Amino acid sequence: MKTTSIMIVGVGGQGTLLASKLLGNVLLKQGYDVKLSEVHGMSQRGGSVVTYVRYGDKVYSPIVDQGEADYILSFEILESARWISYLKEGGRLITNTQKTWPMPVITGTVPYPENIVEKLSAMADVTAVDALKLAEEAGSSKAVNVVLIGVLSKLMDIPEAVWLQAIDETVPQKFLELNKRAFALGRACGAGE
Amino acid sequence: MKKLMLGNQAVARGLYQAGCRFVSSYPGTPSTEITEQAALYDEIYAEWAPNEKTAAEAAVGASLAGVRSFCAMKHVGFNVAADPLFTASYTGVNGGFVITVADDPGMHSSQNEQDSRHYAIASKLAMLEPSDSQECCDFVTAAYEISETYDTPVILRTCTRVAHSQSLVELKDRDERALKPYERNPQKYVAAPANAVKRHVEVEKRMEALRAFAETTGLNRDEMGDTSIGFVTSGTCYLYVKEAFPEASVFKLGLVNPMPVKRLADFAEKVDRLIVVEELDGVIENHLRAVGIRVDGGKDIFGLLGELSQNRIREKLGAALPSFAAYEEAVPGRPPVMCPGCPHRGLFTVLSKLKLTVLGDIGCYTLGSGAPLNAVDSVLCMGASIGMAHGYTKVLGEDAAKKTVAVIGDSTFMHSGMTGIVNLVYNRGIATVLVLDNSITGMTGHQQNPTTGLTLQNEPTYPIRIEDFCRAVGVQRVRVVDPQDMAATEAAIKEEVEAIEPSVIIVRRPCALLKYVKHNPPLSVDPDKCKGCRSCMKIGCPAIRFSDKKASIDATICVGCGLCEQMCRFGAFEHKEVR
Numbered sequence: 228m229k230t231t232s233i234m235i236v237g238v239g240g241q242g243t244l245l246a247s248k249l250l251g252n253v254l255l256k257q258g259y260d261v262k263l264s265e266v267h268g269m270s271q272r273g274g275s276v277v278t279y280v281r282y283g284d285k286v287y288s289p290i291v292d293q294g295e296a297d298y299i300l301s302f303e304i305l306e307s308a309r310w311i312s313y314l315k316e317g318g319r320l321i322t323n324t325q326k327t328w329p330m331p332v333i334t335g336t337v338p339y340p341e342n343i344v345e346k347l348s349a350m351a352d353v354t355a356v357d358a359l360k361l362a363e364e365a366g367s368s369k370a371v372n373v374v375l376i377g378v379l380s381k382l383m384d385i386p387e388a389v390w391l392q393a394i395d396e397t398v399p400q401k402f403l404e405l406n407k408r409a410f411a412l413g414r415a416c417g418a419g420e
Numbered sequence: 421m422k423k424l425m426l427g428n429q430a431v432a433r434g435l436y437q438a439g440c441r442f443v444s445s446y447p448g449t450p451s452t453e454i455t456e457q458a459a460l461y462d463e464i465y466a467e468w469a470p471n472e473k474t475a476a477e478a479a480v481g482a483s484l485a486g487v488r489s490f491c492a493m494k495h496v497g498f499n500v501a502a503d504p505l506f507t508a509s510y511t512g513v514n515g516g517f518v519i520t521v522a523d524d525p526g527m528h529s530s531q532n533e534q535d536s537r538h539y540a541i542a543s544k545l546a547m548l549e550p551s552d553s554q555e556c557c558d559f560v561t562a563a564y565e566i567s568e569t570y571d572t573p574v575i576l577r578t579c580t581r582v583a584h585s586q587s588l589v590e591l592k593d594r595d596e597r598a599l600k601p602y603e604r605n606p607q608k609y610v611a612a613p614a615n616a617v618k619r620h621v622e623v624e625k626r627m628e629a630l631r632a633f634a635e636t637t638g639l640n641r642d643e644m645g646d647t648s649i650g651f652v653t654s655g656t657c658y659l660y661v662k663e664a665f666p667e668a669s670v671f672k673l674g675l676v677n678p679m680p681v682k683r684l685a686d687f688a689e690k691v692d693r694l695i696v697v698e699e700l701d702g703v704i705e706n707h708l709r710a711v712g713i714r715v716d717g718g719k720d721i722f723g724l725l726g727e728l729s730q731n732r733i734r735e736k737l738g739a740a741l742p743s744f745a746a747y748e749e750a751v752p753g754r755p756p757v758m759c760p761g762c763p764h765r766g767l768f769t770v771l772s773k774l775k776l777t778v779l780g781d782i783g784c785y786t787l788g789s790g791a792p793l794n795a796v797d798s799v800l801c802m803g804a805s806i807g808m809a810h811g812y813t814k815v816l817g818e819d820a821a822k823k824t825v826a827v828i829g830d831s832t833f834m835h836s837g838m839t840g841i842v843n844l845v846y847n848r849g850i851a852t853v854l855v856l857d858n859s860i861t862g863m864t865g866h867q868q869n870p871t872t873g874l875t876l877q878n879e880p881t882y883p884i885r886i887e888d889f890c891r892a893v894g895v896q897r898v899r900v901v902d903p904q905d906m907a908a909t910e911a912a913i914k915e916e917v918e919a920i921e922p923s924v925i926i927v928r929r930p931c932a933l934l935k936y937v938k939h940n941p942p943l944s945v946d947p948d949k950c951k952g953c954r955s956c957m958k959i960g961c962p963a964i965r966f967s968d969k970k971a972s973i974d975a976t977i978c979v980g981c982g983l984c985e986q987m988c989r990f991g992a993f994e995h996k997e998v999r
């Protein structure tokens with residue numbers, strides 16, 4: 228099988244690392260060769276963060292380059308605009324519609340761009356969801372990551388039970404029910420396309 | 421059994437499997453997790469040392485005592501550890517001794533982009549370079565075998581993409597090793613001139629033997645394919661080459677110092693075009709050229725800066741690139757910022773207001789240099805703030821000293837700030853030093869340090885108090901402030917910069933991300949009271965927004981620290997749940 232590439236992008240502190248851990252776990256269960264690449268340190272702290280996930284029979288490079296991503300899972304809409312060039316032709320962007328202002332916008336140096344979802348939809352296949360609202364509906368704003376994983380799960384050809392088992396193994400026991408609700412709400416959105 | 425492991429986690433697994441018993445390191449991205457993960461194995465004693473030099477010396481001592489020992493550091497940490505390591509090259513080892521150095525091409529979290537391979541050449545130490553997590557694990561055992569066979573410390577070089585990528589690792593059992601008894605041997609271990617002269621002869625013999633080893637070891641391998649192009653590469657670049665040119669012939673170096681010159685010459689003979697792919701400096705390329713091997717492309721194609729990738733290699737060699745479309749408008753940058761509730765924010769707001777010359781240091785507080793605080797004049801290396809403040813104020817005198825401070829964190833102070841304070845006292849300096857004590861090593865992800873009262877394993881130990889240290893070495897003016905109280909912090913700084921003698925202010929409040937730190941509910945803004953003066957925007961808090969001439973708060977990230985409230989003259993910030 229050819230290597231498939233997924234990027235998880237967002238803002239430091241949004242829980243992108245848990246999402247990549249979950250996804251890695253799922254792919255491992257499916258018997259794939261898997262590589263994940265993340266950057267720690269200075270790039271967290273509210274900065275733009277990106278994790279690369281690649282899987283297939285044999286994966287070489289741990290990173291995804293421009294025009295190579297089959298899926299981009301974005302936790303923040305401005306980050307979707309930043310990373311859209313990494314999507315391959317025919318790839319799909321799954322994006323949270325949440326806005327987190329970066330410091331240049333907060334300080335008034337530049338405005339937060341408008342109508343990003345519309346503009347991105349003209350460029351590529353886009354699934355846009357209000358993951359924050361769904362996470363709150365599930366019980367916590369922190370569950371945005373699992374909502375988005377839920378959306379992705381519907382678009383990928385892997386049985387739901389595998390995802391649920393990975394959630395079971397990855398999230399702390401006391402947040403398990405909350406995360407299962409978040410996953411189900413996300414998965415329902417993925418079906419809407 | 422196969423497990424998905426971070427490169428650093430795999431190095432730690434390699435240490436376990438190789439029977440390593442002693443690890444001493446100082447945290448540094450991207451090397452930190454090795455030591456944290458090694459500490460999880462009961463069979464390995466692991467510790468955080470105050471700096472890389474102390475860590476390396478402790479590991480040399482453990483090797484002398486007869487166990488396999490180890491220390492990890494980031495590339496700039498090697499600068500600090502270089503002194504013991506260069507001479508440990510002469511004394512050799514008893515138990516095997518391996519050092520991991522993690523380079524950071526692209527400077528994801530570093531102040532420079534130095535290439536550690538130069539150190540291997542300069543110190544005459546063997547250097548191995550893994551490409552993925554499996555090799556991170558396997559190369560540790562190989563490194564110990566080289567170390568003990570050739571009586572030498574061995575360096576394992578990683579980079580950000582190896583250290584912080586996860587891939588599959590086949591787990592093996594531990595090879596428990598007996599203590600190798602220490603035998604007194606001053607001719608070997610006392611690096612005094614008369615002995616060292618003879619040891620240098622041994623070092624050169626060893627390099628000769630290692631060059632012969634390089635020609636036969638499985639650490640290096642050729643993968644012959646299409647011979648119209650042949651790549652010589654190593655580490656993460658090997659993976660990029662395989663991704664970009666899967667059919668091409670590749671010579672993969674696992675041992676990057678010394679290099680297998682004969683095998684490389686044979687490889688060069690077999691291919692039409694020999695291309696060297698390496699990040700940072702042309703270390704492999706220059707060596708090939710020096711020994712007379714034809715190189716058809718290297719740094720002239722790829723340059724000296726930053727990281728490579730599969731696309732960059734494709735592009736530079738004229739291969740087709742995948743098509744893509746970029747977003748049509750400029751996308752605002754998202755630089756890292758101090759977290760909501762960060763104790764450094766209050767201090768830097770004051771420093772920004774007072775318009776002081778701030779000689780900074782390495783840590784989260786380096787972020788005080790960014791907009792809108794713009795409160796840092798220099799950042800050089802670990803501990804430099806104090807030394808620089810001394811030199812700066814010595815030259816410019818009392819008036820400048822009244823407008824200058826050094827800023828350094830607690831862990832950085834323990835790392836290499838202490839000697840700066842001693843210099844300040846000893847040489848009758850007049851600088852003011854602010855020690856930002858947030859009770860943890862923050863930027864690298866919360867490691868304990870000598871001031872926190874806890875070891876790497878979170879066991880209680882003696883907490884070194886920075887104020888006691890400063891008083892003990894002769895600083896007469898030492899005081900403690902809470903940066904959350906900006907008025908008190910401002911008053912203290914104004915007083916201390918006026919004093920024409922060394923003074924130290926400990927600016928103390930725990931990191932907002934520590935689990936035991938309790939936060940308040942998010943604040944909210946009363947739009948009727950907000951006059952749109954933007955005072956609250958000066959603190960650079962990611963939780964405050966400003967639109968339609970009013971401030972508002974992002975309740976999902978506000979931790980209710982109340983700094984914005986201190987900035988507001990109209991009482992517009994309110995303590996209540998917004999939803």
